[in-house]
Amino acid sequence: MEVRVANVRKEFDRFPALHDVSLDIKSGELIALLGPSGSGKTTLLRLIAGLERPTRGNIFFGDEDASHKSIQDRNVGFVFQHYALFRHMTVADNIGFGLKVRHGPSRPPAQEIRRRASELLDLVQLSGLEKRYPAQLSGGQRQRVALARAMAIEPKVLLLDEPFGALDAQVRRELRRWLREIHDATGHTTVFVTHDQEEALELADRVVVMSQGRIEQVGTADDIYDTPNSPFVYGFIGESSSLPVKVENGEIWLADRPIGLAAPNEPSGDATLYFRPHDVELLDGCSGCIAGTVAASRRVAGTRRVELEIGGERQRVEIELPVDHPAAHKSRVAFRPGRWKLFPAS
Amino acid sequence: MADPEIKSYEQHHESRSPAVTESRPAQAVLMAIVFAFLGIFLLLPLIIVFHEALAKGVSAYTQSLSDADTRSAIRLTLLVAAISVPLNIVFGISAAWAIAKFEFKGKAFLTTLIDLPFSVSPVISGLVYVLLFGAQGLLGGWLKAHGIVILFAVPGIVLATVFVTFPFVARELIPLMQEQGNGDEEAALSLGANGWQTFWYVTLPNVKWGLLYGVLLCNARAMGEFGAVSVVSGHIRGLTNTMPLHVEILYNEYNAVGAFAVASLLAGLALVTLVLKTLLEMRYGAEIAATRGH
């Protein structure tokens, strides 16, 4: 099922939680909503589910305008951040709930509901736990039950709010792989919220980066990481360094020297240069490069991070050096960014 | 990160072992004070009630309980409780639901209003009904013209009792429902349940223990209420006397055995309520703790 969010605005008591958000989700796609706390991820997910109504704009399921359909009629599976399992029901009853509350002929007989529940339990690898209560499960197990419960109604769209938020790193990684497998096996259109970029980049077909109620960028992990389209995305995804520069006649200048980067299509004036600390070319001499003295250095896994003080203004930037690089405190290092991008000065 | 549900669940079990800082003698003194207090103000009166009731033997006791007026008082009390407790269950659940699950203007005011019967003297509440429904009252003339009798009759007693007991269920449920939030209801709706199914299968089971507490307390008060009922009842023997009113009448007539016999029934009710409450807590303690935590 395709989902289209068209120019949606959502206000809570006049406070705009989402401004004019548009997003096309393809059928069968696994999409991540990624952004800092308060950026509106949960709000967007709840709008798609029908747990909130948009202040303006529409939400389409396929060709049908679902904006005014109730959550019951949208047929979405929603997995809540804290699972919201029914604590007085067994695991099997939790999973069967969505079938049990159906009316008329669409309601399967009790036996069939039980069979479906244990089938789903097999799928989420929890067979044998039918009779347990949610309080008797670990966090990761509850997470799986919540997912099985959402899938029991054969939803058109599966929505997950920080599905792994409350779990430890080990379990997260396991469940992540497992969710991908389930998604590939069932082919549900799936949207999940996360504030963990590693999770988003690794798991999703496409990532939606959000900030302050807006979508900053939508793209594959490669798009987002290699060609961020805003200073926010540059700063939020992965590591980044930035320097205030000037553009003159299609060349980039740092203070009074050109740094050997051409920007023929940029307007002249002040700008900010963004690049990745690990994506730099180290140089010996310096005619047309960035040079600075090492102010601090730390070992990060297989590489060394150094902080350089640059120019008279002592601007600090971080770059990555090979571990065996001889640069010591106060020594001079010259480099030129490999992949970089200019944004208007803020 | 620890799971919040598990954490709060465990806290309930650990809450019995806080650090004890008082020294042993201080502890002993504190315990002695508490027990002396309970003994003098609770246990002693209870013993006296049963002692006086049985002062002239078991046959005198049963005889005074089979007196026609006494039996009518017992019947009336049961009737009043049977009407007002269900009414207040419905009202309490609706009010708690509205306050805990929805945002609306005047919510704080409604919350305060629910507490009103607790903060107003029961006699005043009774008087309000007299001013409203009495012969000289606001609606008195209209009621009389239509032949409706409220004051000094069963409807008045029921109204006064409903008023006095309406905070019990609501008060017990509001904090519980607020704490539990909307998560479970939203989950039920997302699974296709309609409003009624959500209430019946999810909301109600989540608050059942709180509701039971509320009902027990509400019932105890409904049967034991004196002040408000006394004002509106008119004390007509065999007709509008509830058990507490009947106790007073018997006592004023120097019928100690009769008065204390009826009183012993009320005391028995209090004891049964307490025992039920304790049994519930013992039997379902873990489950109650689990539904409270989230």
Ligand SMILES: Nc1ncnc2c1ncn2[C@@H]1O[C@H](COP(=O)(O)OP(=O)(O)OP(=O)(O)O)[C@@H](O)[C@H]1O
């Ligand atoms: N029911 C509500 N009433 C008022 N404001 C709300 C409500 N829900 C969300 N907001 C506000 O809308 C903004 C976006 O909230 P949202 O929950 O969507 O953020 P989020 O991206 O999911 O953040 P987090 O990562 O912390 O979960 C926040 O500023 C929040 O305070």
Ligand SMILES: [Mg+2]
């Ligand atoms: Mg959120």
